[in-house]
Structure formats: structure tokens, C-alpha cells
Amino acid sequence: MGEFIDPAIVPKMKVNTGEEIPGIGMGTFGSDRVSPEEVSNAVAGAIRCGYRMFDCAACYGNEDQIGKVFKDAFDEGVVERKELYIMTKVWNDMHRKVEESCRKSIADLQCDYIDMFFIHWPFPNYHAPGCDVDSRNPDSKPFSVEEFMDTYRQCESLVEKGLIRHIGISNMTIPKLEAVLPLMKIKPVACEIELHPCMQQKELFDYLVAHDIQVVGYMPLGSPQRPERDIMPEDVADMELPEMKEIAAAHNCHPALICLKWSHQLGAIPIPFSVREKNYVSNLKSMTEDPLTDEEMAKIATLERNNRLVKGHVFLWPGAKDWHDLWDEDGKIVTVEE
Numbered sequence: 001m002g003e004f005i006d007p008a009i010v011p012k013m014k015v016n017t018g019e020e021i022p023g024i025g026m027g028t029f030g031s032d033r034v035s036p037e038e039v040s041n042a043v044a045g046a047i048r049c050g051y052r053m054f055d056c057a058a059c060y061g062n063e064d065q066i067g068k069v070f071k072d073a074f075d076e077g078v079v080e081r082k083e084l085y086i087m088t089k090v091w092n093d094m095h096r097k098v099e100e101s102c103r104k105s106i107a108d109l110q111c112d113y114i115d116m117f118f119i120h121w122p123f124p125n126y127h128a129p130g131c132d133v134d135s136r137n138p139d140s141k142p143f144s145v146e147e148f149m150d151t152y153r154q155c156e157s158l159v160e161k162g163l164i165r166h167i168g169i170s171n172m173t174i175p176k177l178e179a180v181l182p183l184m185k186i187k188p189v190a191c192e193i194e195l196h197p198c199m200q201q202k203e204l205f206d207y208l209v210a211h212d213i214q215v216v217g218y219m220p221l222g223s224p225q226r227p228e229r230d231i232m233p234e235d236v237a238d239m240e241l242p243e244m245k246e247i248a249a250a251h252n253c254h255p256a257l258i259c260l261k262w263s264h265q266l267g268a269i270p271i272p273f274s275v276r277e278k279n280y281v282s283n284l285k286s287m288t289e290d291p292l293t294d295e296e297m298a299k300i301a302t303l304e305r306n307n308r309l310v311k312g313h314v315f316l317w318p319g320a321k322d323w324h325d326l327w328d329e330d331g332k333i334v335t336v337e338e
């Protein structure tokens, strides 16, 4: 076993229920490149080195394998269920059957209940795992408040039934949040957004903070191994930027750790993915030592390029203009093209 970082010294974030939850989690999306076994082996190692939060999803196709790892850790007394904060997500093809999806994730993950249950995307638009960028589902529809709230109500009933503790939302925009937040009976605890130095989403970030919704930052390292469908020639590699390398050199570490410190110091919970013990240990450890200076934070703020990596082409509905339609960039919800 590698180095153990005492979870007691890993920063926590106080959420709107008053509870403190881990300030960093491990991502578990193999990006269509890394097998379920490699991911679950990394989860096994990560628990033993001190990770206490895991970001899972039904559509990552590996909950079954990760569940075996959780069960072994519980059986071997490595960790108790209540010490872990397990997150998962309902996939877009299960918006009408949220409880079934949740029960399957609980069974696969062998974890009795889910700590944070996300609505992965605010659309019921399904794409097959591993599909390419041109793949479209003719049944795809634009965002609908009614459809989303029906899905959200099902999540609220899962809280009431004790199957989940907290509700999360993901891939939302301010116009969509404005439309649905007033309709919710149980407030979402967190929102998962893409967050790395070249995609800072400051307006959305500030909106979530103002509404006391915890930001969980996905792709915190700029996801260098992301699926082929999410790689465009114009994308910028965050960790390759000279400014990031320079700050990393000053801290004598890899730029990955600078990305994580930045995300944490902004107030987000980063959820980096790695299958290499050396990397996932140093990612966790980076939260406990050697913070960035105000000057370094200010320097990274200048690296914003609005470089969205998960553009979401595969969720587009017939008649949609292009992927920008998913993100309501003109400040109103894009439904059908006029």
C-alpha cells in the first residue's frame, strides 16, 4: 500500500444542509479508454490512501466493479460505509424511472444508500456509450421545465424514502436554474460543472455560490484522456500552458496539482480521475499542503479561454443549431429554433 493521507487533514466543505463533506473526490469515468477493472482497482487503492468521496455514474459502466471494491473495503474494516461520501447519477434514458436507476446503482455499488444523487444532464436525451461526435438520437428533445421537474420530483421522493441523502444537478445553466430552483421542495446540495483553468464559468460559479449550492468541478485537469468525441483541434491543454508550468515549477510539483489547488481555493470540490497510484495520492495530498498565493490565483484567473471540452453534441435534438444551444449562451433557455 502507498502513502496514507489522514482524511481528518483533508479539507471539507460545509454544504447547505450544514454538513461537512470531503473537499476532494475521485472521478471514476474511464473515458471509454480505461476498463472497469482498472478504474475499480484505482478506487480500491484510493480508499486505502485516504479518499473518502467517489464520483460515480450509472453510464460509466463500472458501478458493478466499484461496488465489489466498496464491499471488500467494508468487509475488511478498511472503512465504514458512513465514512464514505458516494455520489452517482441518473443517466438520461432513465429520467422516467429514477427510482429504478437509483436502486440499481445502490445494488451495484453495494452501498445501502447514495450520499449525493445527481441528475447527470437536464435532458432525457440518450446516447450510446462510446458513440462518436456525429451520433444523434432522433428522439432527443430540448430542455423542458416540466420534464426536468418530473425527474427532480422523483429525486425528492428518494430523499423522503431514505434511498439518497442529497440531490445534485449537473450540466445546468443560469437560465435553467432560474426556471427550476423556485419549483423545488428540497434544495439541491451541489451542482457538477466543467471547471478547469481554461473553463472557469465564473458567472455560473458565482450564481451557485450566491444560491448556496456547492460547486463540484469536473474535468479539473482538463481531462487529457477524454473521449475522442470531446476532442476538438481548437482545445487548449490546461496543464501545458506556460503559466501553469511556471507556477508548478515554483511549487516543485506537476501542473495537475496546481489545477486542483486552484479549484479548491476557489471553493469548488475537484474530482480528478487517475488510475496511477502516484498521481491519485499526490492529487489528494495537494489539498493538505502548500497553497497557491493570491498572485498565483490571480494569474490563473487570466487563463480563462471559455474552452468547454464537453460540448455535448450528442445530446442535440432535431432542429437544434449546434452544441451552443445546450448552454443557453444568450441568457435564455434554447428550446426550438425559430
Ligand SMILES: NC(=O)c1ccc[n+]([C@@H]2O[C@H](COP(=O)([O-])OP(=O)(O)OC[C@H]3O[C@@H](n4cnc5c(N)ncnc54)[C@H](OP(=O)(O)O)[C@@H]3O)[C@@H](O)[C@H]2O)c1
Residues within 6 Å of the ligand: 026, 027, 028, 029, 030, 031, 055, 056, 120, 170, 171, 192, 193, 217, 218, 219, 220, 221, 222, 223, 224, 225, 226, 254, 256, 257, 271, 272, 273, 274, 275, 276, 278, 279, 280, 282, 283, 310
Ligand atoms: N457530470 C458530468 O457530466 C461529468 C462529465 C465529465 C466528467 N465527470 C467526472 O469528473 C471526473 C474527472 O474528469 P476526467 O476524468 O474526465 O478528467 P480529469 O480528472 O481532468 O483528468 C484525468 C486525467 O488526468 C491524468 N492525471 C490525473 N492526475 C494526474 C497527476 N497528478 N499528474 C498527471 N496527470 C494526472 C489522468 O491520467 P492517469 O490515469 O494516467 O493518472 C487522466 O488521464 C470524471 O472521472 C467523472 O467522475 C463528470
